[in-house]
Amino acid sequence: MFIDRVEVEFLAGKGGDGCMSFRREKFVSKGGPDGGDGGTGGSVILEARVGVNSLSAFASQRFFKAEKGQPGQGSLRHGRRGCDLRLFVPCGTSIIDAADGFVIRDLTTPGEEFVIAKGGRGGQGNTRFKSAQNQVPREKTPGAPGEVRHVIMELKSIADVGLIGKPNAGKSTLLSRISSARPEIADYPFTTKYPNLGIVEIDVERSFVVADIPGLIEGASDGVGLGHEFLRHIERAGTLVHLVEPAPVDETDPIANYQAIREELAHYDPTLGDREEIVVMTKSEMDIDGEVFRNLQAHFQSNPVKHDRELHSISAAAGEGLNELTEAIMDRVHARRLQMIASGEKLLPIREVDQEALIPKPKRVPPHKQGLTANLSDQTPSKEIDADDPWAEDKKHRGHNNPHLEVKKRNVRKQVKRYGKKTDESP
Structure with missing residues (x-):
C-alpha cells in the first residue's frame, strides 16, 4: 500500500535516575557515597534510505518510543544507556511540525539522518555531590524526560x-x-x-x-x-x-x-x-x-x-x-x-544498485605487496630484512622479541631467583 502522508508522534527515552548509596562493607574502614549516575535515554533518529518507497510502515503505528535509560546503582555502577530508535524513510520526505506547520527537515540525500527527538539526560548519583563540606551527601537527581515531537511526514517523489x-x-x-x-x-x-x-x-x-x-x-x-x-x-x-x-x-x-x-x-x-x-x-x-x-x-x-x-x-x-x-x-x-x-x-541515486556503485570498493593488494616482502624498496634491500625470523614484523611494531622466548626467559629468571642458580632439576 502506497502512503505518502502520515501524522506520527515520537517520544525519546527518559534518562535513568541517579542512585543514592553508601559503601558499607565489613572490615573496610573507609566508606562513603558510591551512588552511580543514570543512563541517557535513547533518541529517535530518522534516516533517508534508498529502496524505501513509501511511508506505509508508519500507517499502522502512529506512536514510536525509544528505550529509556537504566537507573544508577551502588558501587559506582552507572545505568545502561537506552538504545536509539532508528527509523527509515524514503528520499524526498519532508518532516513538518504538526502544531506550527513549519518544515523541520527535508530528507533528500540517501544516508541523510537527524535526531527528531533527543533522549533525556541521566540523573546524577550522590557521589557527584560529595565534597569536604558535604561528606555524606544524600542528594540525587532524577533523569530528564525525553523530547516529544508531533510531526507530519510528507513524501514528495524524487524523479527526473x-x-x-x-x-x-x-x-x-x-x-x-x-x-x-x-x-x-x-x-x-x-x-x-x-x-x-x-x-x-x-x-x-x-x-x-x-x-x-x-x-x-x-x-x-x-x-x-x-x-x-x-x-x-x-x-x-x-x-x-x-x-x-x-x-x-x-x-x-x-x-x-x-x-x-x-x-x-x-x-x-x-x-x-x-x-x-x-x-x-x-x-x-x-x-x-x-x-x-x-x-x-x-x-x-x-x-x-x-x-x-x-x-x-x-x-x-x-x-x-x-x-x-x-x-x-x-x-x-x-x-x-x-x-x-x-x-x-x-x-541522487534512486536504485540500490546506484547507491552501491557510489561506494568505493577497497583496492586489492597484490601478493608481492604482502608479508615480509612488502617493505622491499631501493632504500631497504632484502638483506636488511631477517626473513628467517618469523617475528621480524612483530618486533618492529611491538618493540620486543618472540613472545614465546620471552615467556621462557621469565621462567628462567624465576628459577634463578628462587634456587640461586639455573638448574635443569629445578621445577
Whole structure:
C-alpha cells in the first residue's frame, strides 16, 4: 500500500535516575557515597534510505518510543544507556511540525539522518555531590524526560520526469511501454490512485526516472479531486511531460484541457508554471487527419511561453514515436544534470544498485605487496630484512622479541631467583 502522508508522534527515552548509596562493607574502614549516575535515554533518529518507497510502515503505528535509560546503582555502577530508535524513510520526505506547520527537515540525500527527538539526560548519583563540606551527601537527581515531537511526514517523489495530464490521458500506458513499471491500466478515469515510479533505460550509461502522477482535474490546486495529494509529487520533478488526449471521452476541447492543467500548476506553485515541459499528444491513431496536432502547433505559436516547450505525437498502444520521445526526454534530463553538477548539487541515486556503485570498493593488494616482502624498496634491500625470523614484523611494531622466548626467559629468571642458580632439576 502506497502512503505518502502520515501524522506520527515520537517520544525519546527518559534518562535513568541517579542512585543514592553508601559503601558499607565489613572490615573496610573507609566508606562513603558510591551512588552511580543514570543512563541517557535513547533518541529517535530518522534516516533517508534508498529502496524505501513509501511511508506505509508508519500507517499502522502512529506512536514510536525509544528505550529509556537504566537507573544508577551502588558501587559506582552507572545505568545502561537506552538504545536509539532508528527509523527509515524514503528520499524526498519532508518532516513538518504538526502544531506550527513549519518544515523541520527535508530528507533528500540517501544516508541523510537527524535526531527528531533527543533522549533525556541521566540523573546524577550522590557521589557527584560529595565534597569536604558535604561528606555524606544524600542528594540525587532524577533523569530528564525525553523530547516529544508531533510531526507530519510528507513524501514528495524524487524523479527526473513527471507525467501529468487529465485523467485517462494515457500516462500509465506510456509508463508501462517505456519502463519496466506495471501500473494499473483501465478504460476509466482515475485508474491511478497513487504515483508510480519507473526507470527508463535508454542504454547502458543513460537512464532516467519517471513519475506517473494521477490525473489532475480543474480545481486541483484548491484540493478538488485530491489535487494537493497529487500536485506535491510534481514539485521535485525536473521536467514535465504533459500528455494531451486528442479525443477525450467527455468530448472536451484538448487545447482547453491543456490550458486548464497549466493554470492549476501555476496556481498551486508559480515555479511550476515556468518549468520546462514536453507536450505529447497521445493516442495519435484517433487523430486520423492530424487536425488536433496542427491545432496544438498553431496554439503554441500564437501563445509563446518563457520556458522551453516542444510538441510530440505518439501512440503508446502501437509503439509509434516512443523512441523519439524518450531521446528528447533524455536530452532534457542530461542538460539538467549538467546544470546541477555545475551548481555544486549532487545527483541522487534512486536504485540500490546506484547507491552501491557510489561506494568505493577497497583496492586489492597484490601478493608481492604482502608479508615480509612488502617493505622491499631501493632504500631497504632484502638483506636488511631477517626473513628467517618469523617475528621480524612483530618486533618492529611491538618493540620486543618472540613472545614465546620471552615467556621462557621469565621462567628462567624465576628459577634463578628462587634456587640461586639455573638448574635443569629445578621445577
